[in-house]
Amino acid sequence: MIYLDNNASMVPYGEVLEALNESIKNSFNAGSVHTMGRNSRAKIEKARLKIADMMGCNGEDVLFTSGATESNNIAIMGGDESIALVSALEHPSILNVHPNTHIIPVDRNGIVDLEFIENFLKDKKAGDVLVSVMYASHETGTVQPVKAVAKICAKYMQRFHIDAVQGAGKRKINFMSSGANSMSITAHKIGGVQGIGALIYNRALNLNPLMRGGDQEKQMRPGTVNVAGCVGFGVACDICVKTMNEKIEKLNYLRDYMESEIIARCPGVEIVAKDVDRLTGTSRIIMPNVNSEKQVMYMDLNGICVASGSACSSGVVKESGALRAMGYDKSCIGSSIRIGMSFATNKDEIDEFIKIYCEIYDKMAKKSL
Amino acid sequence: MSIIYLDNFASTPIDKEVLQEINYVMQNNFANPHSVSHELGWECNDIIDNARLKVAKLVGTKPNNVIFTSGATESNNTIIKCIKYSDNKKTILVSEIEHPCVLQSAKFMKNHGFNIKYIPVDNVGRIDIDKFAELLDDTVALVSIMLVNNEIGTIQDIKTISDMTHSVNALLHSDCAQAIGKIDIDMEAMGIDAISLSGHKFYASKGIGALICNEKVNLVSLIDGGGQEKNMRSGTLPTPLIAGLGKACELAEKNLVSDILRISELRAYMESELLQRITNSRSLGDMKNRISGSINLYIPNIYTDNFFVNLHGVAISSGSACASAGKKASNVLQAIGISPEVEALSMRICISNKNTKNEIDIAIENIVSAIEKSK
Numbered sequence: 001m002i003y004l005d006n007n008a009s010m011v012p013y014g015e016v017l018e019a020l021n022e023s024i025k026n027s028f029n030a031g032s033v034h035t036m037g038r039n040s041r042a043k044i045e046k047a048r049l050k051i052a053d054m055m056g057c058n059g060e061d062v063l064f065t066s067g068a069t070e071s072n073n074i075a076i077m078g079g080d081e082s083i084a085l086v087s088a089l090e091h092p093s094i095l096n097v098h099p100n101t102h103i104i105p106v107d108r109n110g111i112v113d114l115e116f117i118e119n120f121l122k123d124k125k126a127g128d129v130l131v132s133v134m135y136a137s138h139e140t141g142t143v144q145p146v147k148a149v150a151k152i153c154a155k156y157m158q159r160f161h162i163d164a165v166q167g168a169g170k171r172k173i174n175f176m177s178s179g180a181n182s183m184s185i186t187a188h189k190i191g192g193v194q195g196i197g198a199l200i201y202n203r204a205l206n207l208n209p210l211m212r213g214g215d216q217e218k219q220m221r222p223g224t225v226n227v228a229g230c231v232g233f234g235v236a237c238d239i240c241v242k243t244m245n246e247k248i249e250k251l252n253y254l255r256d257y258m259e260s261e262i263i264a265r266c267p268g269v270e271i272v273a274k275d276v277d278r279l280t281g282t283s284r285i286i287m288p289n290v291n292s293e294k295q296v297m298y299m300d301l302n303g304i305c306v307a308s309g310s311a312c313s314s315g316v317v318k319e320s321g322a323l324r325a326m327g328y329d330k331s332c333i334g335s336s337i338r339i340g341m342s343f344a345t346n347k348d349e350i351d352e353f354i355k356i357y358c359e360i361y362d363k364m365a366k367k368s369l
Numbered sequence: 370m371s372i373i374y375l376d377n378f379a380s381t382p383i384d385k386e387v388l389q390e391i392n393y394v395m396q397n398n399f400a401n402p403h404s405v406s407h408e409l410g411w412e413c414n415d416i417i418d419n420a421r422l423k424v425a426k427l428v429g430t431k432p433n434n435v436i437f438t439s440g441a442t443e444s445n446n447t448i449i450k451c452i453k454y455s456d457n458k459k460t461i462l463v464s465e466i467e468h469p470c471v472l473q474s475a476k477f478m479k480n481h482g483f484n485i486k487y488i489p490v491d492n493v494g495r496i497d498i499d500k501f502a503e504l505l506d507d508t509v510a511l512v513s514i515m516l517v518n519n520e521i522g523t524i525q526d527i528k529t530i531s532d533m534t535h536s537v538n539a540l541l542h543s544d545c546a547q548a549i550g551k552i553d554i555d556m557e558a559m560g561i562d563a564i565s566l567s568g569h570k571f572y573a574s575k576g577i578g579a580l581i582c583n584e585k586v587n588l589v590s591l592i593d594g595g596g597q598e599k600n601m602r603s604g605t606l607p608t609p610l611i612a613g614l615g616k617a618c619e620l621a622e623k624n625l626v627s628d629i630l631r632i633s634e635l636r637a638y639m640e641s642e643l644l645q646r647i648t649n650s651r652s653l654g655d656m657k658n659r660i661s662g663s664i665n666l667y668i669p670n671i672y673t674d675n676f677f678v679n680l681h682g683v684a685i686s687s688g689s690a691c692a693s694a695g696k697k698a699s700n701v702l703q704a705i706g707i708s709p710e711v712e713a714l715s716m717r718i719c720i721s722n723k724n725t726k727n728e729i730d731i732a733i734e735n736i737v738s739a740i741e742k743s744k
Contacts, residue, residue, distance in 0.1 A: 001408070001409060003400070003409065005400065005401070005404055005406070005407060005409070005410070008400065008401035008403075008404045008410070009399060009400050009401035009404070009605065010399075011399055012395065012396075012399050017392070017395050017396060020395065021388070021392050024383050024388055024391065024574055025382075025383060025388060027380075027383075027574075027575060028374070028376070028379070028380050028684075029376070029379035029380035029569075031379070032376055032379045032380075032684070032686055033677065033686060034372075034376065034677075034684040034685070034686065035372060035684065036372060036374065036376075036684050037376075037379070037684070066439035066443070066576065066604060067604045067605060067607075068604075069592055069593075069594040069595065069603045069604030069605070070439070070592055070604060072594065073592045073593060073594070091594065091595070092593075092594045092595045092596065092603065093592075093593065093594025093595065093603055093604070094594075096593045096594060096596075096603075097593045097594070186605075188399075188401075188605065188607075193395055193399075193607070193609060194605050194606070194607035194608060194609070194610070195439070195576045195577065195607030195609075195610045196576060210446075210591065210592070211442060211443060211446040211470070211474075211591070212446060212470060212473030212474045212476070212477050213442045213445070213446070213468070213469050213470025213473050213474070214442070214469050214470065222442050222469070222470055222473070223439060223440045223441075223442030223443060223470070224379075224380060224440060224442070224567070224569060224575055225575070226439075226574075226575040226576030227575060228574065228575065228576075229575070229576045293406075296406035296407065297406075299406075299407070300406065300407045300408055304407075305400065305404075305406070305407035305408070305409050305410070306406065306407065307404060307406050307407075308405075308406045
């Protein structure tokens with residue numbers, strides 16, 4: 001199998017699996033006062049520091065959660081704002097949470113309209129709007145000008161949240177200098193395992209917890225802490241930090257190679273957001289008039305995993321909201337696929353992907369062009 | 370020296386077979402189970418469906434009723450905060466001996482205009498049925514009573530409670546975190562409308578649990594997003610942890626009877642030794658209705674801190690682990706009439722199916738010796 005759906009869930013690092021295995025065997029209730037409880041607590045704190053290291057924040061800014069969906073829910077509902085202003089490309093765990101949500105339009109490349117944000121915030125009461133813009137799109141890889149957004153939010157004194165799920169571990173992120181008030185991350189998108197994530201924020205922000213119960217995580221997130229999950233997450237962060245530069249170089253090379261091959265061999269095919277800053281390893285490719293379901297099925301039959309939409313709608317294939325927001329028409333939206341590479345992706349796999357992609361093109365697209 | 374772990378109310382060690390399952394799935398099924406465009410995603414989805422079947426089977430319900438969560442705390446928060454309450458039914462009854470996450474969620478609802486009433490228990494921790502009857506009226510929407518208590522192991526007469534609850538058209542929720550895998554649970558036969566459970570209390574991993582509701586329960590979601598779990602719980606499902614939970618349910622189904630027999634024997638032995646050798650000690654809880662591994666030993670005139678300083682090689686706790694770091698007096702012990710003012714030690718022990726006779730022997734010696742030193 002050639003796995004190119006790493007934006008949905010990334011291949012885990014071998015070191016993470018080893019650490020998890022070891023840790024699950026010896027993980028106790030970190031709230032217990034005996035030695036074993038204390039050891040578990042120490043492991044959690046060690047992991048917390050590794051996450052802080054990757055995110056450029058203090059250990060105490062790291063709140064462990066069950067994943068980015070929970071982190072995003074806390075970030076959005078934890079404050080008292082009566083309005084949420086979020087970009088059109090956001091993940092459903094940002095889009096579908098606040099009862100009074102307004103949408104920031106994006107251009108053809110998926111970049112948020114800064115002027116719109118400024119105009120929207122201009123006449124709003126300070127502290128009444130929560131603004132949320134993702135670091136990079138899971139659907140197109142478009143990297144957002146989050147620093148500029150942060151500046152506007154600061155100017156009008158509104159809280160700013162970044163869903164950093166797709167940027168973390170792939171780009172150098174510095175929470176402290178980002179200007180954001182909070183960031184969400186999750187382990188399974190950076191080479192860790194599902195079931196653990198974090199919300200990065202300064203505790204001075206005084207967010208309300210989503211759940212009530214024991215005193216874990218300084219009362220912000222009750223529930224017995226998933227010790228092994230934290231440990232695995234920490235190891236994944238560690239590797240991401242250490243290997244970031246070589247990974248960026250490799251994935252940029254592989255993606256540029258793949259895209260230029262495909263463009264050269266398949267006239268009419270379009271790469272979404274090609275000319276703006278994109279996440280390494282992410283491509284969304286439109287093969288006009290060839291249904292994306294047909295494409296992914298053909299890929300699957302040839303042992304290649306890619307995605308058509310994003311993978312969170314419980315078995316229902318929905319058309320990409322991102323592409324619609326970027327102004328693509330229905331025929332383009334319904335004929336695009338998403339490639340997500342990882343540290344584990346190699347050139348042979350990309351060559352095989354190109355070969356199969358061209359086969360599909362020759363069989364299904366040529367005649368309709 | 371390895372430490373003998375007898376703090377299984379707080380968390381259980383993972384079962385070898387569960388660990389194998391998790392390891393296998395972590396390595397081979399890392400895809401997103403909600404990816405519909407390739408085989409690796411479908412496989413993950415199949416693994417989750419299979420686990421869902423096992424969970425449902427263990428508690429006597431349909432797989433459709435199982436919502437996977439991050440653990441019992443989330444499940445308990447969800448059921449209390451997210452039922453679609455009607456305007457004329459805004460009373461919630463919870464027992465005095467519930468876990469903090471139930472009590473705190475109830476308190477949260479109180480701040481949102483709900484009427485919260487606390488059901489007292491008798492001196493062994495069983496619901497006071499007469500007082501419960503007095504509290505029940507047509508305004509009651511939800512009753513939440515844990516099936517097994519996490520400090521004294523008392524098992525409730527849940528069938529009587531469910532009949533009474535349903536007589537006023539209220540829903541019965543039961544926090545089964547300590548009951549699952551320890552006693553036989555049949556939601557339908559017991560008349561429980563919703564149960565919460567956590568993997569790490571019965572030999573699966575931390576970070577996974579479930580809220581299981583029958584058709585009568587009308588919920589909204591606590592966590593929104595991609596619409597997973599039929600819109601009831603968004604977020605990518607952790608396939609490996611769910612596979613592990615399924616495995617633990619399968620093992621519980623298979624081993625329940627033999628586990629109970631073996632653990633009861635170890636408990637009877639340990640408890641009688643401790644009672645005999647520690648002067649003035651007595652057992653708290655319901656001697657007839659408690660889970661097989663549970664011992665809560667009460668010893669007056671011993672300082673808790675002294676005892677734990679003197680205790681070596683054995684992991685046990687005093688009171689609930691959630692409250693012990695902050696040193697709050699246990700709400701459970703107060704509810705059964707133990708004064709928080711009297712200097713005394715309450716030792717919370719829970720034996721698991723992993724403990725051996727040899728371990729119990731060593732633990733007895735170490736505990737007795739720590740008591741001697743703490744006098």
